[in-house]
Amino acid sequence: MADEALFQFLHNELIQYVYKSSEQGEMENARCITKLENMGFRVGQGLIERFTKDTARFKDELDVMKFICKDFWTSVFKKQIDNLRTNHQGIYVLQDNKFRLLSQLSAGKQYLEHAPKYLAFTCGLVRGGLANLGVKSIVTAEVSVMPACKFQVMIQKV
Amino acid sequence: MADEALFQFLHNELIQYVYKSSEQGEMENARCITKLENMGFRVGQGLIERFTKDTARFKDELDVMKFICKDFWTSVFKKQIDNLRTNHQGIYVLQDNKFRLLSQLSAGKQYLEHAPKYLAFTCGLVRGGLANLGVKSIVTAEVSVMPACKFQVMIQKV
Numbered sequence: 001m002a003d004e005a006l007f008q009f010l011h012n013e014l015i016q017y018v019y020k021s022s023e024q025g026e027m028e029n030a031r032c033i034t035k036l037e038n039m040g041f042r043v044g045q046g047l048i049e050r051f052t053k054d055t056a057r058f059k060d061e062l063d064v065m066k067f068i069c070k071d072f073w074t075s076v077f078k079k080q081i082d083n084l085r086t087n088h089q090g091i092y093v094l095q096d097n098k099f100r101l102l103s104q105l106s107a108g109k110q111y112l113e114h115a116p117k118y119l120a121f122t123c124g125l126v127r128g129g130l131a132n133l134g135v136k137s138i139v140t141a142e143v144s145v146m147p148a149c150k151f152q153v154m155i156q157k158v
Numbered sequence: 159m160a161d162e163a164l165f166q167f168l169h170n171e172l173i174q175y176v177y178k179s180s181e182q183g184e185m186e187n188a189r190c191i192t193k194l195e196n197m198g199f200r201v202g203q204g205l206i207e208r209f210t211k212d213t214a215r216f217k218d219e220l221d222v223m224k225f226i227c228k229d230f231w232t233s234v235f236k237k238q239i240d241n242l243r244t245n246h247q248g249i250y251v252l253q254d255n256k257f258r259l260l261s262q263l264s265a266g267k268q269y270l271e272h273a274p275k276y277l278a279f280t281c282g283l284v285r286g287g288l289a290n291l292g293v294k295s296i297v298t299a300e301v302s303v304m305p306a307c308k309f310q311v312m313i314q315k316v
Contacts, residue, residue, distance in 0.1 A: 005208045006234060009201040010168055014175075017197065021179050039175065043167040050163045076164060 004078055004100070011101060014039070015117050033120045040124025041131070048129040051075060061155065064133050065092050072129055077101075090155035094126075095148070102147035115143040119151075126151060162236055162258070169259060172197070173275050191278045198282025199289070206287040209233060219313065222291050223250050230287055235259075248313035252284075253306070260305035273301040277309075284309060 018032045051072060058064045069081035073096075083095040101118045105111050119141035127139045136156040143149050176190045209230060216222045227239035231254075241253040259276045263269050277299035285297045294314040301307050 005205055006201070007164055007168070009204045010165065010172070010197075013197040013201060014168070014172060017172075017193070018175070035175070039168075039171040043164070043171060046167045047163055 007076075008101065008104065011121060014121070019117070033116060036117065036120035037124035037127075040121035040126075041128035042124075043121075044125040044128025044130075045132045046128075047076070047125070048072065048132045052133070058133065061090075061135060062086065064130065064135055065094075065153070067133075068126060068129060069094055076125065090157065092153040092155075094151040094153065096151070097148045099147050099149040102143065102149060105146060107146040111146065112143060115146065115149075116141070119143070119149065123151065126153065165234075166259065166262065169279060172279070177275070191274060194275065194278035195282035195285075198279035198284075199286035200282075201279075202283040202286025202288075203290045204286075205234070205283070206230065206290045210291070216291065219248075219293060220244070222288065222293055223252075223311070225291075226284060226287060227252055234283065248315065250311040250313075252309040252311065254309075255306045257305050257307040260301065260307060263304060265304045270301060270304065273304065273307075274299070277301070277307065281309065284311065 015036065018035050052067075055067070055071075058067065065084060065086070069084050073079065073081050077096070077100045079096075079098070079100070081094045082097045083093075085093045085095075099122075101122065102115060105114070105118070123139040123141050127137055130137045130139075130153070136158060138154045138156060140152050140154075141149060142152065173194065176193050210225075213225070213229075216225065223242060223244070227242050231237065231239050235254070235258045237254075237256070237258070239252045240255045241251075243251045243253075257280075259280065260273060263272070263276070281297040281299050285295055288295045288297075288311070294316060296312045296314060298310050298312075299307060300310065
């Protein structure tokens with residue numbers, strides 16, 4: 001519980017800080033999102049190296065995705081992804097019904113517009129984790145009712 | 159182990175980001191340190207509220223400091239402070255012989271000059287935690303041989 005809080009508070013500070021630099025006219029919203037996504041990417045790269053140090057080699061792409069949904073997600077967010085779907089053509093949808101970084105926000109509709117900044121870091125986290133497992137991807141996120149959240153992973157075939 | 163890594167990586171990103179904004183001529187070193195210290199302050203404030211939710215009331219200042227050295231430090235850094243000293247006049251020195259945020263850096267003398275940026279957040283963390291327990295303080299840090307580190311807490315009498 002304490003660890004969760006540490007990550008959450010630090011994550012909030014990060015968002016605030018990135019957006020504050022932006023207020024000084026330096027960056028607009030899209031660039032802030034990109035910055036956060038990039039930070040997530042590098043953290044994801046680092047984490048996955050630690051997490052997979054002692055795991056067996058992955059069978060295939062789906063096996064990698066399952067690892068992200070279970071082990072990776074549990075380490076970072078203290079719960080698993082609730083639902084994983086795929087079209088078997090390189091698109092995966094990871095649904096988290098109570099996404100931790102949104103669960104502190106009011107679920108009211110009026111805060112929906114603020115959701116993207118709370119998701120950017122995590123999109124990067126997933127992309128970075130996958131990248132270091134040799135899976136190139138584009139990760140986007142979508143919220144319709146907080147704190148539920150869907151991450152869409154589009155695998156980029158090389 | 160995974161949780162540790164998450165905090166550590168995120169903390170590194172934070173430092174990098176703050177210093178990168180500075181490269182753009184926006185801030186010099188001292189301001190970066192202050193920014194990091196302030197972020198630590200707010201995170202410390204938040205954390206201590208969670209941590210002390212179910213603890214008994216503290217007897218005195220020393221009791222508060224012991225809590226910081228044991229429970230608080232363990233939650234954040236996965237180990238206790240190794241040595242706590244005081245002059246009984248409002249100055250406390252907390253020594254960590256293997257400070258986690260420095261332990262990934264090379265212990266060589268040439269990196270000593272980079273130590274302050276890895277300590278600023280933690281100084282703020284302690285100051286914020288104490289502040290929310292009603293103890294106003296100034297916290298500074300000092301490294302002579304990495305990864306050992308001393309935090310000096312000067313209580314500000316109101």
